[in-house]
Amino acid sequence: MTDTIAAISTALGEGAISIVRISGPDAVSISRRILARKDFPEHAKMYLTSLIADGETVDRVLCVHFMKPKSYTGEDVIEIHTHGGILAAQTCLALAVSNGARVAEPGEFTRRAFVNGHIDLAQAEGVLSLISSRSNEAMKAAARTLTGELSRAVMRIHDEILSLQGRIEIELDFPEGETLTGLDVSGEIGRIISGLEELIPRCSAGMILSHGVRVVISGRPNAGKSSLLNALVSKKRAIVTEIPGTTRDIIEESIIIGGVPVRLYDTAGLRESDDVIEAEGVRLAVEAMNESDICVYVVDGSCDLSAEDSENIRGLEGRQTIIAVNKSDLENKAGDVDSLCPKIKVSAKNGEGIEALRSAIYDMAVKNCAVSSGLNVSAFQLEELRGALRDLREGEESAVIGAGDDVTAGLLGSARLRLLRVLGVGAGDELIDSMFRRFCVGK
Ligand SMILES: Nc1nc2c(ncn2[C@@H]2O[C@H](COP(=O)(O)OP(=O)(O)OP(=O)(O)O)[C@@H](O)[C@H]2O)c(=O)[nH]1
Numbered sequence: 001m002t003d004t005i006a007a008i009s010t011a012l013g014e015g016a017i018s019i020v021r022i023s024g025p026d027a028v029s030i031s032r033r034i035l036a037r038k039d040f041p042e043h044a045k046m047y048l049t050s051l052i053a054d055g056e057t058v059d060r061v062l063c064v065h066f067m068k069p070k071s072y073t074g075e076d077v078i079e080i081h082t083h084g085g086i087l088a089a090q091t092c093l094a095l096a097v098s099n100g101a102r103v104a105e106p107g108e109f110t111r112r113a114f115v116n117g118h119i120d121l122a123q124a125e126g127v128l129s130l131i132s133s134r135s136n137e138a139m140k141a142a143a144r145t146l147t148g149e150l151s152r153a154v155m156r157i158h159d160e161i162l163s164l165q166g167r168i169e170i171e172l173d174f175p176e177g178e179t180l181t182g183l184d185v186s187g188e189i190g191r192i193i194s195g196l197e198e199l200i201p202r203c204s205a206g207m208i209l210s211h212g213v214r215v216v217i218s219g220r221p222n223a224g225k226s227s228l229l230n231a232l233v234s235k236k237r238a239i240v241t242e243i244p245g246t247t248r249d250i251i252e253e254s255i256i257i258g259g260v261p262v263r264l265y266d267t268a269g270l271r272e273s274d275d276v277i278e279a280e281g282v283r284l285a286v287e288a289m290n291e292s293d294i295c296v297y298v299v300d301g302s303c304d305l306s307a308e309d310s311e312n313i314r315g316l317e318g319r320q321t322i323i324a325v326n327k328s329d330l331e332n333k334a335g336d337v338d339s340l341c342p343k344i345k346v347s348a349k350n351g352e353g354i355e356a357l358r359s360a361i362y363d364m365a366v367k368n369c370a371v372s373s374g375l376n377v378s379a380f381q382l383e384e385l386r387g388a389l390r391d392l393r394e395g396e397e398s399a400v401i402g403a404g405d406d407v408t409a410g411l412l413g414s415a416r417l418r419l420l421r422v423l424g425v426g427a428g429d430e431l432i433d434s435m436f437r438r439f440c441v442g443k
């Protein structure tokens with residue numbers, strides 16, 4: 001990596017200061033060309049100086065030299081703190097670029113930190129989440145990952161597998177029938193499995209905390225879906241009318257329940273329609289329902305339950321569904337809806353049951369999750385952890401039925417490689433590229 005990169009690292013907009021970050025072998029020489037002061041002898045010390053363009057001072061700035069390898073990226077890093085507003089920082093960046101730096105791609109600073117071994121992939125995910133965390137719980141989860149809690153836990157499990165693999169290898173070298181002093185392979189794997197079983201719910205929680213739970217509001221036209229969305233977000237977000245088929249596009253709003261970000265989607269009422277626009281809305285509604293984590297199915301409690309409602313509710317059985325029986329301010333004619341899913345009586349009109357609905361959404365979202373000890377992971381990392389658990393369970397099974405130590409050792413090896421990929425070891429360039437592209441520029 002020979003080029004030097006630069007970017008504005010602070011948010012664009014009005015603020016007291018903006019920071020331009022330059023990282024790479026030429027960072028110091030570039031700073032000498034654009035600043036009045038020519039030497040920054042101490043690591044991490046701030047020097048007051050001027051930003052110079054065409055021999056003129058354009059801003060009074062502070063400059064810090066984070067010396068290689070003690071900087072964030074592991075390279076020589078120069079940070080120039082300009083005055084706020086976008087213009088000074090942009091001028092500074094333009095000067096750095098015209099003096100030899102290249103504008104950094106999103107996440108490139110963190111990518112260099114990863115390449116230089118300063119952080120692992122799990123910690124990089126933590127940085128990413130911390131930048132974009134939306135709720136307190138999400139921020140705490142990101143901070144835990146950033147400080148290496150996930151990495152340490154994954155590494156510990158990895159090392160346990162490695163040690164067991166080693167002991168099995170020794171067994172394999174012995175003649176048929178002879179074993180070492182009572183190595184209990186299935187028992188050992190069982191212990192490793194417990195460790196992973198404890199870790200995975202924390203990672204699922206982290207996923208939910210950073211991405212939010214997707215909750216789709218669906219049901220027949222006029223059931224009161226849009227009214228319910230408005231009641232949940234406490235504002236008039238979606239159009240409500242007494243005409244069935246009012247909502248066509250999907251309307252998204254976010255709320256936070258008990259520290260958990262919840263993404264709500266109001267959708268078109270489900271019915272056959274000859275109207276091209278409405279039919280497209282219904283198609284989108286079904287798609288959203290299939291992609292959701294939780295479905296709130298709204299029925300109009302003031303009418304007899306329609307055959308379509310019963311059919312839709314049956315179709316949702318086995319999925320995470322809450323049935324909201326709306327219009328509780330009117331006489332109930334729908335009767336007791338026949339379903340195993342949680343049912344809640346609500347009135348979008350007078351607010352009855354809305355708190356209970358919020359709690360039900362929260363309970364369903366955090367079921368099997370350890371929210372208060374959440375760890376941030378990407379979907380890829382969570383999938384690898386689950387894959388490792390599957391391999392280990394198969395390995396345990398093979399040890400119990402005596403499928404042979406080589407089979408067990410193979411499964412342990414596969415689990416171990418997955419754990420390494422969680423940490424970014426042996427991860428393909430493609431994966432790493434896609435991960436760092438999600439960062440904002442300057443990070
Ligand atoms: N009395 C009463 N009326 C309600 C309640 N919720 C909604 N309504 C009325 O029911 C009608 C339909 O409400 P919407 O929220 O537009 O229903 P929707 O399910 O979004 O309808 P579509 O978008 O057409 O699918 C409106 O006239 C609302 O005022 C409620 O809790 N009580």
Ligand SMILES: [Mg+2]
Binds near residue numbers: 227247266
């Ligand atoms: Mg609607």
